[in-house]
Structures are given as C-alpha cells and as structure tokens.
Amino acid sequence: MIIRPTFALASLLLIGPFAQAEDNKITPTLESVDVSHQGTTQTITRGADRHATLPEMFQKTERGCPPFCVQPMQALPGVETIGELEVLDYLSRIHQGDASILVVDSRTPDWVMRGTIPGAVNIPWNRLNTDPSGSLQQAGEAEDLGQILTEQFGASQDPSNSQWQFNDAKTLVLFCNGIWCAQSTANLKTLAGLGYPVDKLKWYRGGMQDWLSVGLTAVKP
Template sequence: MKFVKALMLTALVSGVAFSSQLLAADGNQITPGLQSVEVTHSGEKVIITRASDKGAKIPGTFAKVSRHCPPFCIQPATVAAGVETVGELEVLGYLKRIGDGDRKVLVIDSRTPDWIIRGTIPGSVNIPWNKINVDLQGTFEVAAEAEGVHDILVNQLGVQDVKGNLDFRNAKTLVMFCNGSWCPQSSTNIKTLIKLGYPTYKLKWYRGGMQDWVSLGLTTVNK
C-alpha cells in the first residue's frame, strides 16, 4: 500500500511539473500555434521567440516617447498607395520564408549602423536610409538619389539594368522598417524607390519598427 501511495505521489508531482513546463512554454509563445521562428543572421542561426522573463521591460533605447517633430513626426498608417503596411506576424512570416530559402524576399533595416548595434530584427539586412536618400540636415525631406543607389538596386534588390533601363520584373519583395511609427527613414526610402520605378506591390512597410518589436518581447540581435 505504501508503495502504491508513493507511486501515486510521484506521478502527481511529475504531472504537476509537466503541466508547469507546458504553462511556461505556452506563456511566451508568439501566437497559440507559433512558438518560434528560425532565421540566419550574419551567418549564424538565430531563434526568434518572445521574452519569457515576466519582469522584462522595453530597453531604454526605445523607451523614450518624446520626439522632436520635424523630423520625427508620427507617420500615417499608409505610406503610399499600393504599399501594404504590415505587423509583426507578417514580418515573421516573411522572415520564415527567407529562413526556408526564399531569395525573392528581403527584410530591410533602414537605420544607420550606429542604431543597428543597439538591436535589430534577426534575419534582416541593413541598407541605411542615407544610401538611398541624401539629406545632410537630417530633416528627411529631401528625396534625391544617393550615389550608389543604382548598385543597391542591381546588386541587392534584384533589379536588372537592361541597356541603361531598370527592369523591375524580378525585383525582390522588400519589407522595410526603422525605429518606429515616429521614424520617417524607411517610409522616405519607400517613396524614393517608387519614384525610381519599384512596383508598389513588392514593397511592404513595417510601420511599428523596432519600438513595437521590442515592446512585444521579440528577439533582437546587436550586429
């Protein structure tokens, strides 16, 4: 009898422990059916999850809410006609496609390298906004072609140069983001790309950017 009671107690404790593990796992899922997304960043495998630490807070870099406008004015929900505004789940979907080998998609961090070291989305590539737009005053109001933008289009974005004319038929789908809904860097780049002929249906805008990403406890990397 003592053996049976001991066995039942062991099973009960094991069951509680197992249930606790399940609850812990469920507690930081991205969605009920999505635990994580695996990507490659700078040649290394990174698993994107949500923070499991119940005491985790938004990093100080992105905790600031006061931003001088201009240039840091609140962006509209739609950056341009035909360009889809996306959220975190859509970004994760594109990252999963890239992780599965889809070379027709790029998730682009439009910020300058000094911001990248403070944290970026794993699986994204950095094409600084000022490589496409020139604005030395930092107002983001100048929509001029930067030196080298042609090379970026052809060498990184899948655009073809056919006898001096840009052919966008095989251009990659771009998911662009910057610091947040107050940051005009990625939206300015999107508008410039449209002027250069980039198809709007191949441009996606993650308006919430890094501030929304970290507020949801999603994984970041610092390079």
C-alpha cells in the same frame, strides 16, 4: 478616475492559466521561428520574463517633430503595411530558401548596433535617400544606389535607355525605429519614385519599438 482591480479580481488574474504558463508563445500555436542571420540560424522567440521592460532608448514618449514625426498608417498607395507576424513569415520563407525576399533595416549603423531583427539586412536610409526635389544629392550616391538596386534588390538597367527594370526584383520588407521614424518611409518613396513596383514593397510600420515591446528576439551585429 483610475479603476484598480479588487483583491478578488487580482487574485483571479494571478491564478489564471495564462499566469501559470512558464513559456511565452508568439501566438497560441506558434512558439518560435527559425530565421537566417549572417550565415547562421537564429531562433526568434518571446521573452518569458514578465518583468522585462523596453530599453531606455525606446521609453521616450516625447520626440521632436521634425524629424521624429508620427507616420501615417499607409506610407504610399499600394504599399502594404504589415505587422510582426507577417515579418516573421517573410523571415521564415527566406530561411527556407526563398531568395525573392529581403528584409531591410533602414536605420543608420549606430542604431543597428543596439539591436536589430534577426534576418534583416542593414541598408541605411541615407544610402537610398533623395532630396526633396527627387534628385540624388551627390554623384556618388547615384552610384551607391545603383549598386544596391542591382546587387541587393535584384533590379537591372536596360542598356538601351538606362531605365530600371524590376521584373526580377525582390519583395522588400522595410522598417526602422517605429511609428515616429520616417527613415523607411523615405526609402519607400524613393524606391516607388524609381519605378519599383509597390506590390513588391512592404512596410513594417511598428519597427524596432513594437518588435521589442512584444518581447521578440533582437540581435546585435
């Protein structure tokens, strides 16, 4: 049975203080967050259009599994699952000069072109992905992975034994399309398998679908 509000209740909802507010804060005390995106400052806010809807690509409720399977709440033991406010905090810290953090959009470029989180760096999941046996699929991928680990993630290799060192590696915040997207999950497993400290790996499970569902700013490259 569907319960609909009575006229009196509906009127109360319409004239309440939240309905009268012209702005739309992120939290009661947070109106916006400045982040660094491609060399410029971008301000993240929530949209004030009360009639806004999700983009069509995120309106589906049915997706084939595999590959679009619902992801667990914890990607890996020790990897923290975070939400929008934590992502905003990491982005703000980067904007304020903290170079020890990197927010990574794990999606392929065709998805990123439709919009991404301001301040995120796109490193497509298949540049880090390994096959089910745990080995890189092609020699070129190993070189690509090594370049990403050193130049973007801050890891290094011990010249004596070629083992990866992560003492100075960045804290990575990974996301993809949403709770039905396994791309960032795959990357977390790959990185942990290489020895990346799990306490330096963070997972924004909700991804772009949750980000857009609460009206937060997205940007196109």
